[in-house]
Structures are given as structure tokens and as C-alpha cells.
Amino acid sequence: MAEVTTNLSIGQVAERTGLSVHALRFYEHEGLFVNPVRRGPGGRRVYSQDDVDWLTVCIILRASGMPLPALRRYADLVRQGAGNEEERLTLMREHQAHVTAQIGRLAECLDLIRFKVGVYEDLLNPDSAGDHQCHAPIPSAAAQPTEIRIGDARVSGS
Amino acid sequence: MAEVTTNLSIGQVAERTGLSVHALRFYEHEGLFVNPVRRGPGGRRVYSQDDVDWLTVCIILRASGMPLPALRRYADLVRQGAGNEEERLTLMREHQAHVTAQIGRLAECLDLIRFKVGVYEDLLNPDSAGDHQCHAPIPSAAAQPTEIRIGDARVSGS
DNA sequence: CTAGGATCTAGAGTCGGCTCTAGGTCAAGC
DNA sequence: GCTTGACCTAGAGCCGACTCTAGATCCTAG
Structure with a gap:
């Protein structure tokens, strides 16, 4: 068995x-x-x-969007080896909930954005009758202090 | 009519x-x-x-996820009044693309997260045969590096 | 032998988006 | 008259997650 240790x-x-780096x-x-x-010769990684x-x-x-402390916690658990799977599961489930919620929030926002895009499209091209449906809180923009969290996941590239 | 200027x-x-505030x-x-x-009396907003x-x-x-500079740009356009709808449309469409992409990225991530959750669930409850499908590019990455032994692999500079 | 390039460490700097502080004004209530 | 609380301005501070710098070491090529 050739130990192909890269x-x-x-x-x-x-x-x-x-x-x-x-x-x-x-x-x-x-x-x-x-x-x-x-570490290799000369202390190189x-x-x-x-x-x-x-x-x-x-x-x-x-x-x-997982913050570094949570990632570190997860790494700690994996490092400790078998026996803490429940904690790992909890951590992952929590993150799953976060991500799911974030996707939901973004989808809601997308609803307003699409609506706005539609409005401007109609404005610039009045021929096509615009029938945009927006099942979101846009008409009632003044309604509730919807608990939208600003500044959550920041993802590569941006 | 009573001036209902809030x-x-x-x-x-x-x-x-x-x-x-x-x-x-x-x-x-x-x-x-x-x-x-x-501003009201005393310079209050x-x-x-x-x-x-x-x-x-x-x-x-x-x-x-719209950054403040873009938001400012949009406010500028609206402030300038009618006539720049195309630019507003462009701005909104760009943002729409960003958000859509972000949702897509998050959905991909969610795929790995779900997979991990499934793995841990099976591990803790081995009765139910787990059949998780992960239609994402993560099969290899999801391999558990539990207890990885690093031999005395020497790095021959070669 | 020398130069270039990749690497090393420790620590400082950056960026976005707020958040907080200091020091002051003002109106209402006790 | 005095306190309290909401508000004002200008500017400093914070947080997360890197990113960059300085100065040193080491390897390889010419």
C-alpha cells in the first residue's frame, strides 16, 4: 500500500x-x-x-455564515474524536436553522426587489401590461417592524 | 382636509x-x-x-446585502427625480442578481450541512437506514477526518 | 556566490457598518 | 430651581475576518 500522503x-x-496563505x-x-x-524542514508548513x-x-x-468561534468549536469536537456526536449534531442543526432562516429572509427581500424591478420595467416599457404579484410586505411597507436582521452572512466574492 | 403630515x-x-437612533x-x-x-425646534429631527x-x-x-454606497447611489437617483429610471432599473437588477446568486450559494452550502446532519443522525440512531442523497459537489469533502493519524511522514525536499 | 522566491513569525492595519462617548441644549414635571 | 430624559454634534471605538508589513530564514538556479 503505497502511502500516498500528499x-x-x-x-x-x-x-x-x-x-x-x-x-x-x-x-x-x-x-x-x-x-x-x-512542519517540514525549515519549519515550513x-x-x-x-x-x-x-x-x-x-x-x-x-x-x-458560520462564525469562526463556532467553526473552532466544531474543529475541537472533531479533534476530540468519537463520543461527542450529539454535540456535533446540535451544532450542525443550529447552523442549518440559521442558513435556512437566512435563505428565507433573502427570498422575502427578493420579493421586494423583483417588485421594484417590475415597476421600473413597466415604467420604461409601458406597452406590456404589468401584472406583478408580490406576496410580500411591500404594499404595507409601513406595517410592522419586521424583524429583518441586517448583516448576517457574508460570502466570498461579494 | 386635515394635514396628516406625520x-x-x-x-x-x-x-x-x-x-x-x-x-x-x-x-x-x-x-x-x-x-x-x-428639523423642528431646537434643531431636532x-x-x-x-x-x-x-x-x-x-x-x-x-x-x-446591498452595501451602503449602492444604497446611497439609489437614494441619489430617486432624489434626482424622474428621468433616470433606467439606471435605477440597472441597479435593482444587479442587486437582484446578487441576491439570487447568494441564495443559490447558501442552498448549496445547505446541502452539505444537511448531509452532515444526516450522517450524525444515523450515527446516533443506527436503526433507521439512512439514505441521504447529496446532489452537490461534496461527496469527498464530507468524508469524516475523524482521527487522522499523521505518521512521521517526512517531507523530502526532493 | 548571489539573487529570487517562497516561506517563517509577530504584530499592525483595513474595511464595513454601525455603536458609543463626551459635552451640550431644551422642555416638562416636581 | 432642579432633575430627568430625549435630543444634538463631532468624533472615537468596536467587531469580525482577514490582509499586509517587516525582517529573517531557507532553497534553488544561474
């Missing part, structure tokens, strides 16, 4: 994860890795494919 | 929009209002229902 430099990992060092410093990053796989998960969790 | 204090507006002053300072906020309606729109746009 040995990647920080630059290579940056390249294939999309994270910067700075971010990789930062993540390590923040304790987000499951296993300590190995050496990453395995498992590290890259873990980072891929991290990136997805981050992209969906 | 005159609201900053505190009242804060209360019914959910924004803080600090945020309201900040938004004004940032030029996010369509019309200049009136006086808001109309229109202001509140506009803020409601702002809140929704912010909640969907």
Missing part, C-alpha cells in the same frame, strides 16, 4: 482552496484545523489532502 | 423601524435619505411617514 506547501494549498496561517492560529499542521478536505468543509461553513 | 421624532422612528443619524450623515430630514417608508425599503435592501 505533502503540500502552503502556497499549493492556497492555490487549490482559494484561501490566501495569510488566511491559512490565520486559520491555524485560530485553531480551526483538526490536526496540527505538520506541510499539508495533507485531509487538511485540504477539512478546509473545503470550513470554506462551505464559512460561506454559509 | 411628525415623528428620531426615537419614534427608531422604535418603528428597528433601527437605532445612532443608525438613523448615521444613515442621514451617509446621504441615504431621499429628502433632507426636516422630524421625520415623515414617507421617511419611514423609505427606511423600510432601505432596511430590506440592506438585509439582502
